[in-house]
Amino acid sequence: MGKTLKTITLLFVPIISCCAFAAESGTPSWNHNTGSSYGPANWGTVAPQFATCGSTVENAFVEVGMRQTPVDINTSTVTQTNLPALTFQYQNVPFDVENTGHVIEVPYPAGSFIRLGLPSPYGALGWPQQTDEYQLLQFHFHVPSEHTINGKQADMELHLVHANQLGDLAVVGVLMNQSTVANTLVDTIMANSPAHEGDNSLEGQTLTARQLLPDNLNYYMYSGSLTTPPCTEGVRWFVLTTPMPVSPFALQQMHHLVGMFPGHDGFANNNRPVVPLHGRTILANR
Helix, strand or coil: CCCCCCCCCHHHHHHHHHHHHHHHCCCCCCCCCCCCCCCHHHHHHHCHHHHHHCEEECCEEECCCCCCCCCEECCCCCEEECCCCEEEECCCEEEEEEECCCCEEEECCCCCEEEECCCCCCHHHCCCCCCEEEEEEEEEEECCCCCEECCEECCEEEEEEEECCCCCEEEEEEEEEECCCCCHHHHHHHHHCCCCCEEEEEEEEEECHHHHCCCCCCEEEEEEECCCCCCCEEEEEEEECCCEEECHHHHHHHHHHHHCCCCCCCCCCCCCCCCCCCCCCCEEEC
16 A cells, blocks of 8 residues: 555644655665665665564564564465455546655545445434444555455556544455456546646546446455555455456556656555564464
């Protein structure tokens, strides 16, 4: 999951301010280039506030955070259970795409959300609803996928980043595989993304993130982290079990853009490698 979290309330200031501090103090920027001294294996040493990410010291990886993301989802060991429904209420929003230098990202104005669980039947009487709602802040892409299923990577992974009223984060991951059936929204996003850091708006055009979701909304759920510095833990993850198609054009364009990210020097991937579960449970719909 990319670093940039668009804020909709002051609840998210601590996350943003930590990263702004790193930039202002002259700390070198992190990247996904595995051959770089600022790549994933070394994120924990780039800045003190990134220590949770862990780092390689004398050829041994030192783990700090024990509940990190991404992970391999082994379908033979997940815990099958009756998970609550995950519903999506995504609105049409103005078309705006950003190149952050780490991901290709689409910011989302307030008003769209996911709901975990069903509304209470007593809601009309003013009783609390037995649900948890998370507002959609932004979505972005990684190539290849960050999560793996039984050790296998997908060609791309979409992350839809949400936050609830307490500031707790929830991310929906959608795996995407190359197909002759194109997802027109992904094609349009990639075709209109700036080649370098910046944003591009298509005047008069709108989009909805619902176009990026499969019909089957079953999911795997576990507790993890941001997948980019500062690798903050306590993030609720929902990885949909059904992948979506993505065109060869979109994949090629995404890899091309990633190769031009700062510090990548042509390295065309922006995925964090999988990390150990450390005994965590992954739940799946029964």
